[in-house]
Amino acid sequence: xxxxxxxxxxxxxxxxxxxxxxxxxxxxxxxxxxxxxxxxxxxxxxxxxxxxxxxxxxxxxxxxxxxxxxxxxxxxxxxxxxxxxxxxxxxxxxxxxxxxxxxxxxxxxxxxxxxxxxxxxxxxxxxxxxxxxxxxxxxxxxxxxxxxxxxxxxxxxxxxxxxxxxxxxxxxxxx
Numbered sequence: 001x002x003x004x005x006x007x008x009x010x011x012x013x014x015x016x017x018x019x020x021x022x023x024x025x026x027x028x029x030x031x032x033x034x035x036x037x038x039x040x041x042x043x044x045x046x047x048x049x050x051x052x053x054x055x056x057x058x059x060x061x062x063x064x065x066x067x068x069x070x071x072x073x074x075x076x077x078x079x080x081x082x083x084x085x086x087x088x089x090x091x092x093x094x095x096x097x098x099x100x101x102x103x104x105x106x107x108x109x110x111x112x113x114x115x116x117x118x119x120x121x122x123x124x125x126x127x128x129x130x131x132x133x134x135x136x137x138x139x140x141x142x143x144x145x146x147x148x149x150x151x152x153x154x155x156x157x158x159x160x161x162x163x164x165x166x167x168x169x170x171x172x173x174x175x
């Protein structure tokens with residue numbers, strides 16, 4: 001461990017925050033607070049400390065600030081950010097298990113209303129995670145890069161605390 005990292009992580013609570021983010025990249029503030037178990041002000045202080053020493057970086061995503069390690073070569077911040085959102089994750093995991101699906105099929109498969117599913121699919125399409133294709137009157141959706149999604153789900157399986165992800169990973173690892 002180099003001197004900057006070693007001196008910054010002398011406090012056990014900072015080490016706990018750093019290691020939690022290392023194991024769970026892309027956590028937002030409240031989820032990090034739940035997992036680390038410290039007061040809001042204390043967590044904010046230690047996160048600011050680690051950001052100022054260039055050990056953590058932040059990514060702003062609509063209303064959330066997500067945290068990543070600077071030293072962890074993590075390029076899929078946008079995909080991880082989407083996977084951290086429960087409804088988006090359900091849709092992505094559902095689509096990785098299908099060749100393609102319509103909005104109606106997806107909404108019933110993930111137990112979301114068709115309008116909510118449509119909104120999420122638009123966001124996923126804009127980000128390039130999901131591709132859509134029209135055939136006649138119907139629009140079909142599929143995951144653009146299933147291997148990329150699967151790799152993140154497998155690598156960070158424990159960080160999602162989600163039975164749907166666990167089931168997907170078990171099936172994916174058997175293939």
